[in-house]
Amino acid sequence: PWIISWQHRPFYCSNSNSFECESFENTLIRVGFEDLPGLESLFTDYGMDLSFAGHEHSFERFFPISNRFVYNLSKTPYHNAMAPVYIITGSAGCH
Helix, strand or coil, rough: CCCEEEEECCCCCCCCCCCCHHCHHHHHHEECCEEECCCCHHHHCCCCCCEEECCCCCEEEEEEECCCCCCCCCCCCCCCCCCCCEEECHHHHHH
């Protein structure tokens, strides 16, 4: 079975035209702040396979990644991945 999530803001993004890739809000949901826990450790600890996010207006697919470490050293990094794979859907709606 697969464990799949969907969320509005992505944990990771690399858009050069968006200041939000480094925003506090993205970091807040990923790692938390003060007494508010982040979600990334839960995703990794419980074996999340795939996570879809929106908010950014471009498509991105990441190698398996956790805590900013990219698991892409094997020939088949997506097979039995060591971390979740994040996809930004790239939906329309900006400008």
